[in-house]
Amino acid sequence: MNPAPRLEALGLWARRGAETVLSDVSLELRRGELVLLQGPNGSGKSTLLETLAGLIRPAAGEILLDGESIAGLGADRVARRGLALVHQERHLFGTLSVRDNLALADFGRRPTAGMDSVDATLESFGLERFAATPAGLLSGGEQRLVALARGLRARPLVALLDEPLAALAGGLRDHVLKGVRGMADGGTSVLVVEHDGERVGQYADRSLMLRNSTITEAVLPGGLR
Ligand SMILES: Nc1ncnc2c1ncn2[C@@H]1O[C@H](COP(=O)(O)OP(=O)(O)O)[C@@H](O)[C@H]1O
Ligand SMILES: [Mg+2]
Structure with missing residues (x-):
């Protein structure tokens, strides 16, 4: 793994309406690592x-990509540089x-980026058996998995x-995490916000905690790596 920082946030401040939500937050994400971010609701x-x-x-503050x-x-321009925010609802x-x-x-x-084949994406997210199924017939959870796989196919x-x-x-959770781990092993740097830290921790390289605008390195919950 190349240890050079891929994404760096330095002293970020951000407001939502009148409220200052982030004050002086810094964070570093290296190439190909999968990092869990946790923190209390509203943090x-x-x-x-x-x-x-x-x-x-x-x-x-400053945000540096490579x-x-x-x-x-x-x-828009950030997405075209290769940074993807994957929302739940796609x-x-x-x-x-x-x-x-x-x-x-x-x-x-990214116009220059390669893209995984559809078959490779179906396989890495365990979606082969649904390949020919109209998406509208899948369960809500399965649809979310397809949306996630679609968002990651371009290897941001x-x-x-x-x-x-x-x-x-539960079963879909592991499909998602295996797919995401595969993305990270392929070089994508992944930051995952998730309540189910125990499960993510089994796949993640590091764990961070955001609290009172401070990010600290945390013990990886359930980590095996
Ligand atoms: N769309 C919004 N408009 C105004 N304030 C918001 C909005 N979304 C979140 N906030 C406020 O910003 C703070 C941080 O929220 P959020 O980033 O959603 O935290 P988390 O994802 O950690 O639960 C909270 O105090 C929340 O009330
Ligand atoms: Mg949130």
Whole structure:
């Protein structure tokens, strides 16, 4: 693994309305590592991901992607540089097959980036058996898995996942995490916000805690690595 930092946030400040949610938050994500981010409700985890992804303009601070500033660029341009924020709710085309939904992954991504084949994506997320099924016939959890696989198919440099396991059944949780681990092993740096830290900890390299605007290195819950 190349230890050079892929994503660095330095002294970030961010507001939501009148409220200062992030004050002087710093964080570093190295290439190909999968990092769990936890913290109490309302501590600013989602705000941090949205700020890194350019959806919220930081009031102060710097964000570097492979050493280049992306702070204030705007979500569109940040996405095209290779940083993907994967939301929970991603709409699928209900009448199209899972395969066809995955094939639609390539808009708004790095123009130069390679893309995994649809077959490889189906396999790494355990979706082979649904390939020909219209997405609208899958359960809510299965649809979320397809949406996640679609978001990651373009192999972003950095993937920020906000509670990807919420409301997923246990078996699907492991499919998601195996797929995400495979992405990290392929070089994508992944930051996962998740309540089910025990489960994520089995796949993650490191664990961080956001509390009172301070990020600290935490013990990896249930970690085996
Ligand atoms: N859309 C919003 N508008 C205004 N304030 C918000 C919004 N979303 C979150 N907040 C506030 O920002 C703070 C951090 O929220 P959030 O980033 O969602 O935390 P977390 O994801 O850790 O639960 C909370 O005090 C919350 O009330
Ligand atoms: Mg949140």
